[in-house]
Amino acid sequence: MNTYPNTEAKPKEVTGKSKIMGILNSRKVVPYIFVAPFLISFLVLTLYPAIQGIIMSFQSILPGQVNFIGLENYSRVFNPAFYDAFWNTTIYVVITVIVLTIIPMLLAVALNSKIIYFKAFFRASLFIPALTSTIVGGMIFRLMFSGQETSMANQFIGILGLDPVNWRFNAWSAMFLMTILAAWRWIGVNILYFLAALQTVPEELYEAADIDGASKYQKFIHITVPQLKPIIIFVSTITIINGFRMFEESFVFWEDGSPNHIGLTMVRYIYQEGIQQNDLGFGAALGVILMMIIFIISIIYLILTGSFKKEDA
């Protein structure tokens, strides 16, 4: 509390002391003292690393030996492993956006109808996966989808007459594992967003549609979906950004790196190059590229939601 720079002399004197107390307690100074921890944390933990990250991306960093190498890191970025990482991440983002927007929306609409009785149980059950860490959740899925014929997943597809799959070692099933893990953990949370939004849809719209003789399907397409548009954009944008940040879903299935990069993602690639290969400069360059990708997507989001227009009004 007493970190406020004290320019008043002689704090021992009673009058001086109360003067300092007066300054420390004045409504001009107090808010800055309250905000100070944030400012320090912003400078040290965000601004400094952001600038340092850009500087590092132009450096070759070895213990005790740092050299500026210009654009060399960036010229190495566009290599086959990067394309694999970018491609995997993009597919992962597309699948998770579709799955984590459409399924929660449909389930929320179903749950919101008056004929459903076990709402609290349903909400709680779908929410519980969000409480598990990706590591624990992934470990369960890894054992359920293990390659042996005896694993649950293979027994299940065996009933359907399909051959056992070595889930962690095919490109398609690798993507399936990562997306199903993410879907399992996040569907319940996204349902809550849609449920909250559904409460704001005016009942009169449905009543008017009933008078016009609209079917349930027509009401969903022409009333519910347009009314939910803001929350659809919100949920899908979070999913896109979290998709580009994805790391743990990859790590938990292939702790030592995946065969033929089938589980390699952007952040995994940063980790692999920056930490495991100890090439901090190259890793930083990859970080800058990832930042630019996410930045462009955020801008598109702001345009789609009309945030720029609002500020003019």
Add this chain to the structure above:
Amino acid sequence: MAKNTRKKGLIILANISIILVALIALFPIISLIFSSFIPSSLLMRNGITFSVSMDQISLGNYEFIFTQAAEYWTWYGNSMLISALTIVLSLFFSSMVGYALALYDFKGRNFFFLLVLLILMIPFEILMLPLFQLMINTQLVNTYLAVILPLIVAPIAVFFFRQYALGLPKELMDAARIDGATEYGIFFRIMLPLMGPSLAAMAILLGLMSWNNFLWPLLVLRSNDMFTLPIGLAALLTPYGNNYDILIAGSVMTIIPIVILFLFFQRYFVSGVTMGSVKG
């Protein structure tokens, strides 16, 4: 009449399918709990499987984890300590900042709030390498402090507290000033208690974030005795699988306390986690 029975049938069908979806969502956790009573050698050989016979069931994994797995309990202690410190420190600082941004008029207030939003938009993964280098240079690698630092003034919590404090009655502050309370007294004795529900929601969010945190602790925690639960458990995921007893029983004991807390404080979990998914 026929229409009525058809409608009844539809209602029953809809309710059954909803229950089915709920059970599918719970299924992995139920399988985990069941499998924790299966000997680890069988798990290693078969994975999690439908073909279980009753005579395979044993408490072996739990016996092992309570008697021979000292390292697991070290990780548990580390996770508890780190989560507790994160919750206490971050609630203190974040609520203070959010409160000031909401209820004081001062120069730069909008600028500070803009900074909060800006940090929310920058993914942590972008900053992690320079931050890691900073931890090396300041010799903080492999300390609890390094794990906690990025969460101490959590922007998501600041944002949440600001929104919440905006709805608090400002007149209370003026009344307290007339009674001679200091600005700090007003915050800690009058306004902070009014922020109770938001403190509970953020305590849960911060607790979950640090309990489940993975990538940053993976970078800065270097020795087994400093690992948190997710890092330690992930280290057991080797192809050789000689640690499945700790892995499976340990996973159960990582989840169960959280699920129990959730059943008691559902409302706060819901507002905390829906807020938190904005920031992963």
